[in-house]
Amino acid sequence: MLIARHHVMGKRRGDGMERSAYLLLTRLEVEGPMTIGALAEAFRLDTSTVNRQVAALLRAGDAERIADPDGGLARKLRITEAGTEHLATERAGHCRGLDRVLASWNEGERRELFDVLTRFNRAVESTEGREWPRRETGDVAHTGGAARG
DSSP: OHHHHHHHHHHHTTOSOOHHHHHHHHHHHHHOSBOHHHHHHHHTOOHHHHHHHHHHHHHHTSEEEEOOTTOOSSOEEEEOHHHHHHHHHHHHHHHHHHHHHTTTOOHHHHHHHHHHHHHHHHHHHHHHTOOOOOOOOOOOSSHHHHHHO
16 A cells, blocks of 8 residues: 555665554554553564564663552553653654645645545454554644544
8 A cells, every 4th residue: 555655665775663663652652551462462473473573672762661550460551741742742743744645735735535444443443353442633733633533
């Protein structure tokens, strides 16, 4: 898809974080602290895969291990302040790129794209039986709203 190609082009320039880091940090930002097992379940990945991805987040200082706030035995991962800033910078870069692509689109066209992509994402989630947690936003004044929806 062209959307994926647009995303990949940014990676070829060397900017930005790995897609796995972006997804893990976004999930931690929205859901709060999670265990490796919960992350593996959320992404339908093997725990060894998530362990490797989390190790990179820990080395970068974007996440930290904490005791379970609910008193459970398993330690949880939490996004750090640096991780939140890193994620916000990355997200802003994605939004700027989409803003360039959609510069000639009017508000109605952006709203329509936002609505169709939201519907598409929810249909995929429904088919998989897993809803992705997200902050609801109707802001499509720039694509930042659509990028996060």
